[in-house]
Amino acid sequence: MLDCRSPPHSNTASLPQRGDQGFPSAAAAGPAPPLRATMQFLLLFSRQGKLGLQKWYVPLTDKEKKKITRELVQTVLAGKPKMCSFREWHDLKIVYKRYAGLYFCCAIEDQDNELIALEIIHRYYFGSVCELDIIFNFEKAYFILDEFLLGGEVQETSKKSVLKAIEQADLLQEKTENMYHSRVHWGVRAY
């Protein structure tokens, strides 16, 4: 029942005791807690903070998503250019990279491999998508992403296969549209 709160300005730092977070060399018995997806979400935004593509691999309400994106955009944009690409954020790690005018930002679990997350971002940008696509062809940007990641995990590691899949889908789309256009020849209204 004693009031055990510490006085506000006392600094309770001690020599860092990282042992309890260390690699367990004689590790605890029992299974580790279940992993969540490798990638929790992926966001793209401009230097002005305008959001582009957002892919969420965890279920969140619209309100939560807005809050997260607002916070994250602020945090990332506040960083100076030469800073490292990783930020600790709540219980996640944020990995981000800037390509031209766009920030690519993804969230991974705290214990995950940040360097491979960087590779994922790199692959997505260079392998498949360019900035203009993301702005003017946002559907395509999503389609390409969905060939590369699925359910928050890496799905395909061959650039060639990803592009081939898009090609095939585009082809199928063209075919069906042609089918319908040849059958339905009403007045065309520009939409």
Next chain:
Amino acid sequence: MVAPSLKLQDLIEEIRGAKTQAQEREVIQKECAHIRASFRDGDPLHRHRQLAKLLYVHMLGYPAHFGQMECLKLIASPRFTDKRVGYLGAMLLLDERQDAHLLITNSIKNDLSQGIQPVQGLALCTLSTMGSAEMCQDLATEVEKLLLQPSPYVRKKAILTAVHIIRKVPELSNIFLPSCAQLLHERHHGVLLGTITLITELCERSPAALRHFRKVVPQLVKILRTLVTTGYSTEHSISGVSDPFLQVQILRLLRILGRNHEESSEAMNDLLAQVATNTDTSRNAGNAVLFETVLTIMDIHSAAGLRVLAVNILGRFLLNSDKNIRYVALMSLLRLVQSDHSAVQRHRPTVVDCLKETDASLSRRALELSLALVNSSNVRAMTRELQAFLESCPIDLRADCASGILLAAERFAPTKRWHMDTILHVLITAGTYVRDDAVANLTQLIAGAQELHAYSVRRLYSALAEDISQQPLVQVAAWCIGEYGDLLLEGNCEETEPLQVEEEEVLALLEKVLQSHMSLPATRGYALTALMKLSTRLRGNNKRIRQVVSIYGSCLDVELQQRAVEYNTLFRKYDHMRAAILEKMPLVERGGPQVGEEAKESKEAAKLSEAAPVPTEPQASKLLDLLDLLDGPSEDAQHPLPLDPSPGGALVQLLDLPCAPPAPAPIPTLKVFEREGVQLNLSFIRPPGTPALLLITVTVTNSSGGDVTHFICQAAVPKSFQLQLQAPSGDTVPAWGGLPITQLFRILNPNKAPLRLKLRLTYNHFGQPVQEIFEVNNVPVETWQ
């Protein structure tokens, strides 16, 4: 006639052309009206285009929920164009919180069984992105059927969808487990990658699955070995590293399988060594694989040599020009510094270099790691580096750096003088950032080292003369000058430069501190007390001191006023006792010898006894009060602790520290009084090293609906005891569990007589005055035996 709605491209152009937020909103609102209208009665052929526009608008942050039903219609349409946009819309607009989401389950089921690959792909993708538990239940068997289909395109997606299903509904794991063995023979990288992810998920969720899959360790080793050795496939390689994503995933699975399992760990040792030594490290891709290898090595039962190799890899990472790699190395080394201390020590110089990092998140890690690496053989060198860092480090790291240096100094100081110099340097450089107990520690240190008194007082005097703004420094200096002022004036000390100090100068300096607006109330208290002590240390007449003391008798600060009045009284009425009272302080006892880990324990114990100093000679109670004031830094009342004014609270907080074992077995708390929701509890502490001392913390709580006010607690003990009551934290306990009152009693029981305690409480409750007198009978025997 309504203006025609725009094509998607035109809409995008117009939005981007909008100069203000208001303009953008206008364009979008206009367009949304069109979209709504067309959803109502528009041509189903063009529905997908309308939805596409809506999705774009949604991406910009505008509401789009009215498009949800359209997604369902589009998904159900036979046209691929419609499905493509419809499924995309479902992933963006629908989630498991809306009931509507279940309506696409049937469409997905149909699409999965139709055999058109792009369509199956869309369905699987959507299911794995937003599939709820119910959807997963309904569709699990469909997905399972696709696992062994001929097309790798569909298979790889089905596998990852299975991963999602298991995450949502773990009980369905059994459906997917059997196919794994066969899938592991795949050569298609995408399918293989998915399979490994699936197996990983299964193993993480079930110990039985983990045991089951241990038998594939040799197979995994073979796959990874083939990847690493059979060079280069342009399709999957990045910067000369074969499919780093697949490598990393395999390494993760190996880690999980090898953890805590000798046999599996052994089976992978060679491979890990091979990957660790052969991976190209010129680009990030290779380093990502290397990093994962290190993580795996450290987590399984690896050979000692392999662990050292891993630490060395991290050490090399620290020298990498890529900041990200250095960051990752620092984080990992921090996690290893306890378990693999000597291996990490070898990289100490590199770690220390990282203190110079410009990125704060790196320098912070470097600081933590550096502090963890200090030991008795490197303490001098490390302290030098850390002190240099302290002078220039960013402000938010100052506090940690300062405390770190002080702690390291306390643990490993080679000599007392070095220790003193170090603390002094920290106080001068970063005085405002040190912990509250730094003052107490330093005064304790100085008091205990008689040979250092002259040296200390000179150095502190010089430091004070230069700068009176750093409060901890000022406090220690004032205390020291008060205690050892005579040594200051003597003039001779070999270890410092000769310093000629006049009495008047000393007094002037203390007065300056007293009057400075930079001085905290506590600091001024120190200065006043020091002046008073000097009245017996200096040879000159005390006119100046008496003047100051009498002026402060009308100071607005109650604490200072009280002191001044008491000192005045000492001059006027008790002058014959003044010298005795103001004698040099006896040393407060601390715990045993400071050696490594025991040092920490005894340090905590010492803090306990320090916070409650024992007057070594019994005195009349009035003089006891005066002695309390003169106890200087050990007196907690001088440190403003707004949230926790009771020293008892601070003591318990110290006991709560995870690294301090409770040195005495904790004595059970005793509830002694309860009336209408007002409760009084006693907790007892017997600090080790002072067997006659008992500290009782009285806590008054109030769970009733009325405030308790004007609370006073008085106590009486048998004659053989001595009782001291400290000021309570307050006299009010707000209703409904408001902040309790705490009060510390100090009881000296040199005869170890059975403790008897009588309490008298008076307070107001529910508008009525209450008085209670009672004896506490059932004190635990540990309090006095």
